Amino acid sequence: MKRTFSLITAAALTLGLFSCGSPHTAKNSKPVLNDWQKEVLAAEGLPTEADQLTDAQLRSIQRIYEMITYLNDKYDEEFIYAGYLEPAANQTETLFAYPRLLGNDYGRNTVTVKATKDGFTDDYSDRSIVDYAEEMANDFMKDYFDSDQVIAFFKVNACDIKKNEVVDGDFQWKLGVSDIIFVNEDICNADQVEEFAVNYAKWLHEHELDGNHRINILQHYDVNKITYGEIADMYDTDYYKGYFNFGFDSDKKMYYNLNI
Incomplete structure (x- = not known):
């Protein structure tokens, strides 16, 4: 099912995209970012080419896409990206989104996706x-x-x-x-x-x-x-x-x- 993704920026939540580090240098092949990932990066004022991102930024944008795709595929509807928390010592890797059909409703319809050892879990239900x-x-x-x-x-x-x-x-x-x-x-x-x-x-x-x-x-x-x-x-x-x-x-x- 082909979807057109939209973006809402939640700068306070997208911590993973701002991690410090050296620009990514691929030894074998350069990762290719899709249009949706580039849209997220551009909205955050970050480079839209993989080789210009730090390793942490590249990992974050790849994980963000995996997590939003998990939601879209699981419920067969479009979810709008709203923020991301990268994994840390006392912090679970988390994506924030909301269903396009319901809208954000001042955060009331926010859905969280959390990483687990077996994949992802969410609270949409x-x-x-x-x-x-x-x-x-x-x-x-x-x-x-x-x-x-x-x-x-x-x-x-x-x-x-x-x-x-x-x-x-x-x-x-x-x-x-x-x-x-x-x-x-x-x-x-x-x-x-x-x-x-x-x-x-x-x-x-x-x-x-x-x-x-x-x-x-x-x-x-x-x-x-x-x-x-x-x-x-x-x-x-x-x-x-x-x-x-x-x-x-x-x-x-x-x-x-x-x-x-």
Whole structure:
């Protein structure tokens, strides 16, 4: 399958490309870089010919291409390169990318590929199960309030379960998420948020879904306008009233913090 690769530069992550060293000198044959590799190098302000790169830079660009190709071939879709960490004493060789179809979404859809002794491993499947859990939670909340003025954003903390292992919405305490919820004060005010939190906690417990959960109350604002990248900005607006934060301890008992 022929693909056209695109690039997004994440300079803070592409450490491997900036390693110091002497220019590469091949004794037998000069490695040939493809157009995609040259595009990455050019975006980083590096030479695009193999014999002008240091040994470390050449190895990095070759490994980056191997890892992005692994993702593209495994899932038969295009992933956009977003950064790379070279192997080090306390650091696993890691590629960062995101699927073109989903977009980066302020880093929310970032996929990591890590090198192992047997090849590569990735966490792309974690994204699909988190999307599934997020959809379930949003459906529950909208039904609970009989309103669309509530929205939840999920981000994975830990995942040890595949989507096809979830039976009847039971995550078996193998998925941990951080979810940020925004609800309009018209349907859930400061006096009502604890009752909602208790019922949401019961729903989470029934589905054995772990994590930390923050319910934010907004006034005079359509919560459906909020995007994942705007979450932090909402806390500093005049629309923001406060939050109710809760989670489960090691015994799966609820703990909470109210700041309204």
